[in-house]
Every structure is written in structure tokens, then in C-alpha cells.
Amino acid sequence: MPDNNYDIAILGGGCAALNFAMTFTKSNIEKKIVILEQREYYQHDRNWSFWFKNDDKNFEHKDIIKKIWPYWQFSDESNLVRHQGIYYSYATIAAEAFYKKAEMMIAKDPRISLCMNSTIDNLTIDETTLQYRINVGENIFTARNIIDTRNMNYGSIKNHASFYQIFLGYEIETDEDFFDPQCVDLMKDMICTQDGLSFLYILPFSSRSALVEYTIFTSIFKSPNEFEKKLHAFMNTHYKDHGYKILHTEQAVLPMGEVSFKKETRSNFFHAGGHSGALRESSGYGFLNIYNWSQQAVHALKENKKTPRANQSNNFMNFLDRHFIKTLKLYPHESTIIFKKKKKNMRADNFARFMNGDIKFLDILRVIMAVPKGPFLRALWR
Numbered sequence: 001m002p003d004n005n006y007d008i009a010i011l012g013g014g015c016a017a018l019n020f021a022m023t024f025t026k027s028n029i030e031k032k033i034v035i036l037e038q039r040e041y042y043q044h045d046r047n048w049s050f051w052f053k054n055d056d057k058n059f060e061h062k063d064i065i066k067k068i069w070p071y072w073q074f075s076d077e078s079n080l081v082r083h084q085g086i087y088y089s090y091a092t093i094a095a096e097a098f099y100k101k102a103e104m105m106i107a108k109d110p111r112i113s114l115c116m117n118s119t120i121d122n123l124t125i126d127e128t129t130l131q132y133r134i135n136v137g138e139n140i141f142t143a144r145n146i147i148d149t150r151n152m153n154y155g156s157i158k159n160h161a162s163f164y165q166i167f168l169g170y171e172i173e174t175d176e177d178f179f180d181p182q183c184v185d186l187m188k189d190m191i192c193t194q195d196g197l198s199f200l201y202i203l204p205f206s207s208r209s210a211l212v213e214y215t216i217f218t219s220i221f222k223s224p225n226e227f228e229k230k231l232h233a234f235m236n237t238h239y240k241d242h243g244y245k246i247l248h249t250e251q252a253v254l255p256m257g258e259v260s261f262k263k264e265t266r267s268n269f270f271h272a273g274g275h276s277g278a279l280r281e282s283s284g285y286g287f288l289n290i291y292n293w294s295q296q297a298v299h300a301l302k303e304n305k306k307t308p309r310a311n312q313s314n315n316f317m318n319f320l321d322r323h324f325i326k327t328l329k330l331y332p333h334e335s336t337i338i339f340k341k342k343k344k345n346m347r348a349d350n351f352a353r354f355m356n357g358d359i360k361f362l363d364i365l366r367v368i369m370a371v372p373k374g375p376f377l378r379a380l381w382r
């Protein structure tokens with residue numbers, strides 16, 4: 001085999017690609033993989049949070065969990081709802097630790113090549129051999145199978161979705177103790193604005209450091225930078241007296257609700273990750289879905305079976321998520337009530353299970369019972 005010929009080429013080297021690669025290193029599958037990533041090097045660009053099942057002994061990234069919180073809470077101007085899970089906690093993995101772990105594991109595995117600084121310019125298929133030809137600058141890679149994990153840019157998200165989660169966040173450090181390191185603010189100061197439902201998302205890593213994000217669920221596409229003033233105003237009101245410095249910025253526009261994804265019909269081309277349905281339509285959470293997908297995908301490869309779908313939700317969950325977003329779109333002024341009731345009326349563990357997509361029939365009934373019926377049912381007929 002010439003050097004640039006692989007069994008599998010993974011386009012993009014982010015969360016899905018690296019989760020797949022790390023799982024692959026634990027297998028004895030005799031295949032050659034190349035990961036083509038456009039970035040020159042990895043740097044801390046996000047924190048992945050999810051609900052962690054306290055007794056989960058098999059989770060492969062326990063070693064890099066940055067922080068686990070037993071409590072999470074939601075608030076608006078008049079109410080505060082606090083959850084404490086018995087079986088679930090809220091957890092965060094920092095991207096810097098994840099990328100470092102992935103690079104170390106890949107470096108030890110001669111079957112995987114991670115090529116940084118490799119922007120994919122063009123992809124073609126030879127119809128006789130069914131080999132893909134991937135152009136990366138002057139270099140050409142060939143592969144029998146493709147896993148495309150390249151993320152959508154903002155322009156493409158704008159065109160393919162009609163509802164968005166937009167956020168801008170700062171990781172900060174204060175001079176004095178200020179944060180409660182036991183409790184996450186999932187939705188603080190929820191408020192219906194002209195643009196949509198806005199709130200603050202605060203992950204206190206210690207009593208002196210936190211990620212503070214201004215977030216909005218909206219039908220109006222905007223760049224996260226447009227919320228800089230609002231975030232600064234919040235920070236200055238709450239943290240200025242405690243002397244804070246910004247350590248790192250993270251931002252995103254994530255699609256919510258139904259997204260039209262590219263479908264590839266060839267059996268040797270797979271889409272994976274956020275651009276292909278791995279993000280929950282009602283929340284944008286995707287890390288656990290992607291992790292679970294990577295475990296199943298490597299297992300399928302070993303067993304010579306079909307690669308699983310990136311979207312890990314069942315049809316009913318997809319319907320619920322889509323309907324929930326439709327309700328928010330149709331009745332934006334009722335969104336704080338919808339969220340408040342949903343959180344207030346659900347037990348912490350049921351809520352965590354629902355958010356993780358690890359849902360049982362009874363949980364589905366609980367979600368339906370928890371939201372205000374008026375807008376939710378009215379939206380069914382619109």
C-alpha cells in the first residue's frame with residue numbers, strides 16, 4: 001500500500017473523529033486510518049458538559065472529567081428551581097484535556113495517522129474502484145471508506161436551520177471566593193427578549209473560577225459577538241467588585257429543531273458528529289451521543305456491520321424535541337413559563353435522563369405532563 005492509501009479517511013479531527021480514534025485504539029481491528037484536520041494545532045476551544053450516571057464504570061473519559069456537580073439550578077426574576085440528582089451528576093470535560101488525551105493515544109497507535117493543517121479542498125470517487133480521492137493542498141489521500149465529521153460553518157447553519165442556540169462565554173478567574181462550586185446555573189435569569197429566550201449558563205469550576213455564558217434560543221440568526229455587550233454588562237454588575245480576568249472565550253451557533261442534513265447514499269460514505277444529527281434538537285447537547293456513537297461504530301467495524309446513525313435519538317424523542325422547538329418558535333413569550341414548569345415539575349434524575357436521551361416511556365410521559373399543555377398542544381395544530 002502506498003503511504004497515502006488508507007482503509008478509512010476521517011474528514012475533520014474534532015470530537016467525533018477523536019472519540020472514534022480513541023475507541024479504535026482499544027480494538028485490534030486491522031485497518032489503516034487517517035484523520036485530516038484543518039487546524040494547525042489543538043487548543044482549548046470549548047467545555048463539553050453532560051449528565052454523568054454516577055455508577056457508570058464503563059465511561060472511557062472518567063480520567064479527564066474536569067468537574068462534577070451534584071446540584072444544578074434554573075431561575076428567572078421571581079423563581080429558583082434547584083435539582084439534586086441521586087443517580088446523575090452534571091459533569092464537564094475541557095477540550096484541552098480531551099485533545100491531549102486523544103493525541104497521546106493516537107501517537108502510540110501505528111494504525112492511525114493524525115494529519116493536522118490538512119484542509120480538505122476536494123473529494124471525488126473513482127467509480128470503478130470505489131476509492132475516494134481526497135485533495136489536501138498538494139497532497140492526495142485515497143481511502144476505501146469515508147467518515148465525514150466536518151462541522152458546519154455559521155453560514156451553513158443559518159441556511160439549514162430555522163432556530164438557533166447562540167452563545168458567547170468567558171472562562172474567568174476572580175480575586176476572591178465568589179462562586180458556589182457545588183451548583184451549576186443551567187439557566188440563570190431566564191427572560192423573554194425581543195430576540196428570543198435568553199439566560200446565563202454558569203459552570204463554577206471552583207470558588208474563584210467559572211465559565212459564564214450569555215445564551216439565547218432564537219429564530220433570528222446572529223453572530224455570538226453581537227452579545228458581547230450584554231455579557232460584559234452582566235460580568236461588570238456581578239463580578240467587577242471581585243476583580244476578574246478573562247482566561248478563555250468560547251462561542252457557538254448551534255442549530256435547534258429540524259435541520260436538513262446532506263444525505264450520502266453510498267455504502268462506504270458515513271456522516272458523523274454534529275453536522276449529521278448528533279446534537280439533540282431541543283438542547284444542542286451532543287457530546288454523549290457522539291461518544292456513544294463512536295463506541296457503536298468501532299464495534300460495528302469489528303463485526304463488519306453497518307455503521308450506526310449519528311442521530312442516536314429514537315423517532316419519538318425526535319418528534320418531542322422538534323415539537324418542543326416548534327412550540328418555542330410559535331409562542332416565544334411563553335418560553336420562560338414552558339422551561340420553568342418543565343424543570344419544576346420533573347425530578348432531577350428524570351430530567352437528567354431526558355437531557356441525556358437515555359429516556360424510558362415513563363420519562364416521556366413525565367416530560368409531557370411537566371410542560372404547560374396550552375402552548376404545547378396548540379402547537380400540534382400549527
Ligand SMILES: Cc1cc2nc3c(=O)[nH]c(=O)nc-3n(C[C@H](O)[C@H](O)[C@H](O)COP(=O)(O)OP(=O)(O)OC[C@H]3O[C@@H](n4cnc5c(N)ncnc54)[C@H](O)[C@@H]3O)c2cc1C
Binds near residue numbers: 285
Ligand atoms: C463552543 C461549543 C461548546 C459546546 N458545548 C457542549 C456541551 O457542553 N455539551 C454537549 O453535549 N455539546 C456541546 N457542544 C456541541 C457538540 O458536542 C460539539 O459541537 C462537538 O464538538 C461536535 O463534534 P463534531 O466532531 O461533530 O464537530 P467538531 O468537534 O467541531 O469537529 C469538526 C472538525 O472538523 C474540522 N474541519 C471542518 N472543516 C474542515 C475541512 N474542510 N478540512 C479539514 N477539517 C475540517 C474542524 O476544524 C473540527 O476540528 C458544544 C459546541 C460548541 C461549538
